[in-house]
Amino acid sequence: MTFSPEAYLWFKTLHIIGVVVWFAGLFYLVRLFIYHVEANEMDVSVRAAFYQQYQLMEKRLANIITTPGLILTVTMAICLLIAQPSYLYQNWMQIKLAFVVLLLIYHFYCYKLMGQLAKGECNWTPRKLRAFNELPTILLVVIVMLVVFKNNFPTNAATWFIASLVIFMAASIQFYARYRRLRSERVAKSVTNDL
Ligand code: HEM
CATH class of the missing domain: 1.20.58 (Methane Monooxygenase Hydroxylase; Chain G, domain 1)
Structure with missing residues (x-):
């Protein structure tokens, strides 16, 4: 066709x-x-x-x-x-x-x-x-x-650099989300303890 x-x-x-x-x-x-x-x-x-x-x-x-x-x-x-x-x-x-x-x-x-x-x-x-x-x-x-x-x-150094950057960004987002979650859990726990 x-x-x-x-x-x-x-x-x-x-x-x-x-x-x-x-x-x-x-x-x-x-x-x-x-x-x-x-x-x-x-x-x-x-x-x-x-x-x-x-x-x-x-x-x-x-x-x-x-x-x-x-x-x-x-x-x-x-x-x-x-x-x-x-x-x-x-x-x-x-x-x-x-x-x-x-x-x-x-x-x-x-x-x-x-x-x-x-x-x-x-x-x-x-x-x-x-x-x-x-x-x-x-x-x-x-x-x-x-x-x-x-x-x-491509398998050159620039490719590995970009790939590492992408992985680093994804990991940072995960860590930040985890940090926020743990922080709000801590706040919730301290509020419950205060009551
Ligand atoms: C069902 C399976 C798929 C087939 C058979 C297929 C096939 C094709 C073909 C023949 C082209 C045209 C290539 C060209 O003219 O240079 C193309 C372009 C493209 N495809 Fe797919 N594709 C499939 C699935 C996907 C998926 C899942 C993605 C994304 C994750 C994707 C992303 C793209 C992109 C971004 C282009 C444009 C690339 C360009 O113009 O440089 N395709 N695809």
Whole structure:
């Protein structure tokens, strides 16, 4: 099948928009799981209302944003490959597809966690969920690098420097979040002791 060069650019535009929507959904979905699990620590009188609200938000986010983002990304990717089938025989594309499979497994695993949360059967801790929330960042960085550098994937010092910087930034955000959480727990405890 042949497409005009302009059609190819439209497919790529929509493919990138799909990627942005898909990832926004994945990042926020797991953040909601963290809040959902943290609701366990709330007072029994309000807990049920929070569970119900998070469950609704997760379901809407997954079905209205995240999965449509996936569908747009994959549909446009198929159109791109139909227009440019030679990409399928190139190493970078085969490696990219392997990472996309991991991303799809992640996506559907989120649905499994969502089901467990809805039934009150999820025994993941907030900490484990925070670590789980970092996985798509790694996949995103690798996939985007593969598609931009293609078969010239860089392994020089500048690449390692940028990779270390990204890891450092992600770790700093985690440490800061942990510091704030521990501080608010300490404040809550001292207020309870004062009463
Ligand atoms: C279903 C699997 C996927 C396939 C078959 C696929 C295929 C493609 C193809 C053929 C292109 C055009 C490359 C070019 O013209 O140079 C492309 C572009 C791109 N893809 Fe994918 N893709 C897939 C999933 C993804 C995912 C999950 C991401 C993000 C994590 C992604 C990010 C991008 C980006 C950013 C571009 C634009 C790169 C550029 O123009 O330099 N793709 N993809």
